Amino acid sequence: MDIQDTPSWKRILTVSELTGQIQDLLEGRFAHIRVRGEISGLRQPASGHAYFALKDGQSQIRAVIWRSTRLRLPHPPKEGEAVQITGRIALYAPRGEYQIIVDAVTPEGAGNERERLLALHRKLEAEGLFAPERKQPLPYLPAIIGIATSDTGAALQDILRVLESRYPGYHVLLAPCQVQGETAPDSISRALQALIDDGRADVILCGRGGGSAEDLAAFNSEIVVRAIAQSPIPIVSCVGHEVDTSLADFAADLRAATPSVAAEQVMPEKRALLQWLHEMEQRLRHAMQSQLKKKQQLLSSHQSRLQHPSRRLDSARMRCDELQERLSHATQRLTAPQGQKLNSLSQRLQYWAHGPTLPHARSQLSQLMERLAQGAQQQQQQRSNRLQALQQQLSSLSPHAVLERGFAIVRHGDGEILHDSQTVEPGTEISITLAKGGLDAHVTRTHRKQGR
Structure with a gap:
């Protein structure tokens, strides 16, 4: 084991x-x-x-x-x-x-001192200096980064080291200031105002390294907090270690745990950016190639269907000649038998018109016409009698005739005719059709009559 x-x-x-x-x-x-x-x-x-x-x-x-x-x-x-x-x-x-x-x-x-800080926190919070809606977004890729810190402290070196590792060729605008001691609050406030007045910085880092509560006291001063809150340029606070929290952190647009973390948050990593750009370039290239291929296929399809006008005209002319020739042949095929039949009928007509059987045929035709008229009148009378009988029978079977005798037609709300009282529940809406007019009703109760 x-x-x-x-x-x-x-x-x-x-x-x-x-x-x-x-x-x-x-x-x-x-x-x-x-x-x-x-x-x-x-x-x-x-x-x-x-x-x-x-x-x-x-x-x-x-x-x-x-x-x-x-x-x-x-x-x-x-x-x-x-x-x-x-x-x-x-x-x-x-x-x-x-x-x-x-x-x-x-x-x-x-x-x-803690009680004083809590009272100052409540005062500034009531004024809205810590409100989330006041926070400004950080620029994605700042061209110039302003830094308000000691020019001899480790915080500045940490920031520069991280910026160099993430995006070489960056631009920094340094406003050196005291970060601890009695004169530090005024010094920090003046440094921030100098960066704001200069106007070139896209974002400002303000902070220092770790230390005791007294070392960090300048960032709990009212003058520094107000300078940060009133800045039109986004400010990232980076005071002390991760466990240290100052009033400046609440007023800043973003709090970073340390100066190094602040540098990471304001400057994206160049290698990651280049990788992202490369991926976007590949995706764009593939998308463009796919669209170009589809357009080329569509163009080829249209080109294959598109003909020169003269070619289309020649084709139409040939088609017209072919149809004219087919029409001529079809006319000859159809008229030849009809012409023969016409000649045969013409000969027969001449025979009947001048032959000995015409008077007899005329007499026979007159008799047939008379018999036809008598038969037609008789058949018409028979059909009229039959029609009257059917009308009487139909009238006796008509629902309206039944309604005239006092009956009624009961339907569901959906129009279906009711045949069985057990198919409806009390409270159901029904309609009743009478011989004249109709009624809408609600079923209050049902009962079954034995037998029909």
């Missing part, structure tokens, strides 16, 4: 294997976290790193701030201070201990 098929509870792991699996699980699941607690046991050795435990009433967890991170913290950690830290979980394999690698530290007193 393969070892991978062995149930986990039957496998025997080494300590390193178990530690590696735990490390993969923890570091993958908790790659970016925020934790609130109190700093305890703070140590800052000569290396410049800071080690402490973050605890609350029931638990504690070790944490470390590397020297490079500690140097850029606006508020160095202090023993016993209540803080919110941002970082990730890492496992130190030699001791089998997990700890938080800290990226940012915010004093717990920042809770008042």
Whole structure:
């Protein structure tokens, strides 16, 4: 049996294997976290790193701030201070201990700042600055991309790297600005206004890399949010990491999780575009070839049916001569026997007109005419008598004669004659035909009479 098929509870792991699996699980699941607690046991050795435990009433967890991170913290950690830290979980394999690698530290007193942000959010939302209908669509293939960020930060390099990989030959219009500190909101607002006044950018990316809440505070300022909301050019916000959300994200036309993702969203990949264009070209070529083939076949069909007028005239003349010749032959065939018959009748007529049997024939004809007149009169009288008898018989069988005797004809609403009371239900509409006129009625009840 393969070892991978062995149930986990039957496998025997080494300590390193178990530690590696735990490390993969923890570091993958908790790659970016925020934790609130109190700093305890703070140590800052000569290396410049800071080690402490973050605890609350029931638990504690070790944490470390590397020297490079500690140097850029606006508020160095202090023993016993209540803080919110941002970082990730890492496992130190030699001791089998997990700890938080800290990226940012915010004093717990920042809770008042959160209330301020919530109040500002409600205010700007009530003004409609975050309304979905205000969002502008992004251009599909922008000719010039405006960027409002620090010209020395990693965010700009991430954006340029992604743009270069997706569509070389792009054009960027950079408006450098401060992205953290007290003067950052005004700086960002001026940078956005400069891009808007310039007017060449089709879309604007505005943001910075990750950091603490204080580092990102400029993008929660009212002046920046209003500058983004009032821009006639579509703006993509790209502030911090995926878990970071600022008020600028709500006002922007599109929010990107990171600056790199923002670059991907505004610039399509050239290779994919070329592939799509190639597919469209092939489909268009095939469609044009198919249509051209159909038109050529149709043209050939019309050409085969189309003749020069002189050829059609010659054909008509030959057809006319053929029909005239056939008419002549047919006339001769028909008139020859009739001419012979006419001669025979003419000879017989002359014989009867001048022969001895004509007076006798005339006398015989007179007698026959008289007998014919008498027979015709007699036959006419017989047929008249027969017709009268049939008329009397027909009158006796006529439905109108029956109706005159007090009977009636009852029909369904569809005109079918009723013969059986059991074929209708109470409430059925019926029509009754009388000798004079008719009636429309509803059946209230039915009953069957025994016998006929």
